[in-house]
Amino acid sequence: MVNPTQKRIGIIGGGQLAWMLGLAARDVGITVVVQTPNATDSAVTIADEVIYAPIDDLAATQALGQKVDVITFENEFVDLVGLQRLADTGVCFRPSLSSLTPLLDKLDQRQFLASLGLPVPKFVGADHVSTIAGLTQKFQFPVVIKARRHGYDGQGTFVIKDAGAWDVFWQAHPDFKPFLVEAFVPFRCELGMMAARSTSGEIALHPLVETQQENQVCRRVIAPAKASLEMITQAQAMAATLLEALDFVGILGIEFFLTDADQLLINEIAPRTHNSGHYTIEACHTSQFAQHLLAITGRGLGNPGLQSPAAVMINLLGFETATSDYGEKRQTLSQIPQATVHWYGKTQAYPGRKLGHVTVLLHNQEPETMTKTLSQIESIWYS
Known part of the structure; x- marks a missing residue:
């Protein structure tokens, strides 16, 4: 310790x-x-x-x-x-190397989650379905191809819509082994949860949130997610099972798909602090970053609950190739009531780059309030 x-x-x-x-x-x-x-x-x-x-x-x-x-x-x-x-x-x-081992390769991660009985999209190593005949025995188009290592923010993820696109992809990537193939999930929405475990085995779970992606990059987070108590309890049970099985110490992010049939599937695990948890800095009693520090230094965990009825977090993504600190836009954003602007100190912008984020605390969970706030921030940033 x-x-x-x-x-x-x-x-x-x-x-x-x-x-x-x-x-x-x-x-x-x-x-x-x-x-x-x-x-x-x-x-x-x-x-x-x-x-x-x-x-x-x-x-x-x-x-x-x-x-x-x-x-x-x-x-x-x-x-x-x-x-x-x-x-x-x-x-x-911390987390230990042994707890990271099943998670770093996406195929290993899928197999580990499946071994725990945790629900995941249907998957297989790409070398097992290298031909159209082999593929169609297991999947229908569209399918998703993912790099097994070093993929994030949509990098290394490819949606293959038909047999022609399948052939084109493998002509460009003749080595099948670095990839896995998954069934495309027509999800209703994507959800996320930050989950922490201490050296003593104490577990603390931040709220279940909705994450909204564009071009496979997280653009917005809505806290808490509009979900039933049954769905929240199910997500919490999955998180606890995962933390215990890994003997994990620290915080990790869990990304879920919620299907049209109300089925919760685990999409990916990030064994670290995560973009979907940035809202916790202002919105929760204990942020994801403070929680991780408490866990890895052998202390008791903090209260992960919301200290505001609701919150939204919006990533400030690059929309042009430029050298700028966007000071005027940041100043305008900071004047929104209950808004906090975080700027990462990056002056080189390019499309899709995460330059900062804004969190706004809200007095209620009404969808109209959240939509209005999100639109206000994005109209300022992307104008």
């Missing part, structure tokens, strides 16, 4: 997730050392110390381990085999 009097954590990765984690660490007196390659990375501005190195530089991570009590991760693009050599020498990683 981490010595709570030492309060030193290392973060591998220096983007906006590490930045927000570092801001939360300041509030509870935790020292942060970041391993990241660039002085312009977001987390550099809040770190107590920085080791400038690529996130897969094991020598740098070994040096990081000598400076801190526990190391955590901003993203899941890590070398588990290399890190295990450091863990064998006593470097403490």
Whole structure:
């Protein structure tokens, strides 16, 4: 168990997730050392110390381990085999490498979830359906092809509508093994939940929220989701089962599909803080970032509940290729009642890049109120 009097954590990765984690660490007196390659990375501005190195530089991570009590991760693009050599020498990683192992490869993740009896879309390794004949025995078009590693924000995900598109894809990607194939799910909506577990096994679950994607990138989050008590209870049970089976310490994000038949399917697991949980900074008693810190430093977890009747979070996505801090737009957004603007310090914009987010606390859960607020923010940002 981490010595709570030492309060030193290392973060591998220096983007906006590490930045927000570092801001939360300041509030509870935790020292942060970041391993990241660039002085312009977001987390550099809040770190107590920085080791400038690529996130897969094991020598740098070994040096990081000598400076801190526990190391955590901003993203899941890590070398588990290399890190295990450091863990064998006593470097403490939370979440543990063993809990990450079933999650980093999407095919492994699907197989692990299925082994727990958790509902997922129908899937198979792409090399098992490499021909149209093999495919049509298992799936109907459209199907979804996903990269097994290093895919996020829609990268590495391809919707294949017909046999012609299937042939074109594999002509461009002759190696089947790095991909999995899934049934296309005609979902009613997408839902998300941040779920945390401490070193003592305590579990805390943030509210179930609705996430709205465009071009496979999260654009809006509505908290709480409009869902029945039965649906919320089912999602909570899935989260608890997953955390316990992994012996997970820290916070993870769970993405769900809600089908037209009211079936809840797990889409993906992100073993870290997650974009769909940014609303928790203002809207919940304990944010996803504070909760993760409490978990990995061996403390009791905080109250994950909402402290406002409702909230919406809108990602400020790049809409042009430009060099700008969009100060005027941010100032206008900040004048919306109960709005908080988070800017990630990125001055280089390009379409789809996450430049910041806005969270607005609401006095009620009326759909009209939420729609009006979302439209107001997006009309300001994208005008």
